[in-house]
Amino acid sequence: MEEKNKSGDSLWNDIVRQVKMLLPTELERNRMDRLFPLMHSPKLDGNLYVIEVGEQIQVEMFTNLYSKMILEALQTFGIKIGEVRFVVGKDITTVQQQQPQFRHTVQNTPQRGVPSTMPMHENYTFENFVKGPSNSFAHAAATAVAKGPGRTSYNPLFIYGGTGLGKTHLMEAIGHYVLDKHPEMSVCYITSETFLNEYVNALQNDAMQAFRERYRKVDLLLLDDVQFIAGKNQFQEEFFNTFNSLMGLHKQVVMTSDVAPKDLKGCEERLTGRFQQGMVVEIESPSYETRLAILKSKANAVRHHIPDEILKFIAENIRSHVRAMEGALNRVVTFVDFNTDIPLTLEITQHLLKDSIEEEKTIKDLTVDEIMRTVAQFYGVKMDDILSKERTQTLVTPRQVAMFLSCKLTTRSLVEIGRAFEKTHATVYHGAQTIQKRIDVESDLRKTVENITSQLGRNPSELTK
Ligand code: ADP
Numbered sequence: 448m449e450e451k452n453k454s455g456d457s458l459w460n461d462i463v464r465q466v467k468m469l470l471p472t473e474l475e476r477n478r479m480d481r482l483f484p485l486m487h488s489p490k491l492d493g494n495l496y497v498i499e500v501g502e503q504i505q506v507e508m509f510t511n512l513y514s515k516m517i518l519e520a521l522q523t524f525g526i527k528i529g530e531v532r533f534v535v536g537k538d539i540t541t542v543q544q545q546q547p548q549f550r551h552t553v554q555n556t557p558q559r560g561v562p563s564t565m566p567m568h569e570n571y572t573f574e575n576f577v578k579g580p581s582n583s584f585a586h587a588a589a590t591a592v593a594k595g596p597g598r599t600s601y602n603p604l605f606i607y608g609g610t611g612l613g614k615t616h617l618m619e620a621i622g623h624y625v626l627d628k629h630p631e632m633s634v635c636y637i638t639s640e641t642f643l644n645e646y647v648n649a650l651q652n653d654a655m656q657a658f659r660e661r662y663r664k665v666d667l668l669l670l671d672d673v674q675f676i677a678g679k680n681q682f683q684e685e686f687f688n689t690f691n692s693l694m695g696l697h698k699q700v701v702m703t704s705d706v707a708p709k710d711l712k713g714c715e716e717r718l719t720g721r722f723q724q725g726m727v728v729e730i731e732s733p734s735y736e737t738r739l740a741i742l743k744s745k746a747n748a749v750r751h752h753i754p755d756e757i758l759k760f761i762a763e764n765i766r767s768h769v770r771a772m773e774g775a776l777n778r779v780v781t782f783v784d785f786n787t788d789i790p791l792t793l794e795i796t797q798h799l800l801k802d803s804i805e806e807e808k809t810i811k812d813l814t815v816d817e818i819m820r821t822v823a824q825f826y827g828v829k830m831d832d833i834l835s836k837e838r839t840q841t842l843v844t845p846r847q848v849a850m851f852l853s854c855k856l857t858t859r860s861l862v863e864i865g866r867a868f869e870k871t872h873a874t875v876y877h878g879a880q881t882i883q884k885r886i887d888v889e890s891d892l893r894k895t896v897e898n899i900t901s902q903l904g905r906n907p908s909e910l911t912k
């Protein structure tokens with residue numbers, strides 16, 4: 448609370464405790480834990496008890512939910528007032544703008560010659576990371592590194608993948624784990640951007656020696672979003688030296704980037720070459736099942752029961768990345784918090800997420816090429832085999848499966864799909880029909896096709912539409 452007055456502060460704490468006692472169910476108490484931190488500067492003002500909140504919608508909801516109870520609580524303490532009033536305060540962060548909780552690992556000012564570290568998200572731990580086929584390699588490598596920093600051959604560990612897929616989460620999980628098990632180790636989490644800024648500062652202040660010494664004392668260097676060093680040649684030189692001396696001392700380095708080392712444009716080859724000497728792992732877009740599992744775990748984390756049907760709807764429709772999915776879930780959770788009397792239906796969810804769903808459609812339309820590649824990989828055949836005219840059954844099935852999925856999961860016409868397969872539209876139609884008939888009777892094949900669909904990030908239920 449921002450209330451400066453000590454007695455006001457403790458009065459507020461008493462109110463909080465009292466209101467909690469008045470709430471009959473755990474669900475309501477959990478909701479209170481989430482909502483009360485949004486209230487600020489409570490104070491007695493004549494006949495009123497005034498509490499500031501971030502926005503108008505909160506004024507209405509909090510008034511409905513809590514004003515009577517707070518009034519009752521005040522009466523219990525012998526304070527008689529006319530009304531509890533919520534008002535929109537200035538400079539108050541809203542639900543969406545709330546800062547994530549951070550855990551400060553090392554103070555922001557350098558200590559004992561150890562470099563400054565940026566705060567890590569408290570909840571980016573291994574426990575909170577949902578494993579799935581899209582991230583299992585990255586997860587396994589990260590776990591190994593966390594258990595033996597500097598002692599595995601995974602040094603450096605280089606994690607790459609699209610935005611919002613969990614790279615920072617996994618990297619910070621290593622940091623948390625190491626800090627828990629080895630509090631004596633110095634862990635430095637820093638984004639490349641900040642690292643670069645510190646370097647520039649050191650240059651300007653003639654403090655390079657100190658900069659170098661500090662970074663070379665780190666036991667675990669977590670360098671996030673390394674793609675930022677692209678094109679910064681002088682800095683790359685400095686980083687190369689830091690990197691080499693850490694390697695020489697068997698210290699652990701973990702990096703993330705949105706592209707693979709070899710695709711880091713504007714980065715010297717000797718540097719990208721070094722990045723590849725340990726372990727390079729990719730995080731891919733999660734499948735439908737993994738997305739659903741992540742949603743369930745996030746819903747659990749906010750101690751909210753959101754019906755399966757709703758979570759499935761989100762997983763099905765928000766596919767681009769996990770962060771977008773979390774945003775969608777937050778919107779639903781906020782709605783539930785503020786509308787306790789309205790049951791959450793699919794229709795309401797659809798309405799709440801209308802904009803994000805529209806946006807998704809423009810982001811992720813699968814290409815026929817992606818489908819062919821995934822199918823080929825699944826069956827262990829080559830892309831060329833899919834495109835060939837070879838008619839052995841081991842090739843015909845994957846080819847027709849790819850045709851079937853292209854018809855079901857893309858918006859392309861038969862003619863366009865035909866072109867991609869170097870076949871006629873009639874051949875594509877026949878192929879897709881054949882698979883359609885076969886999966887109705889062959890459950891193994893149906894499972895295969897569903898698995899591939901899921902790997903493509905889509906929901907198998909789309910196949911029946
Ligand atoms: P990136 O660094 O790849 O852009 P982040 O690590 O910031 O992505 O992840 C974005 C959000 O998605 C975070 O809130 C993170 O906790 C969540 N997230 C991503 N992948 C997973 C996962 N496998 N399990 C749980 N949460 C995940």
Ligand code: MG
Nearest residue numbers: 614615616671
């Ligand atoms: Mg990140």
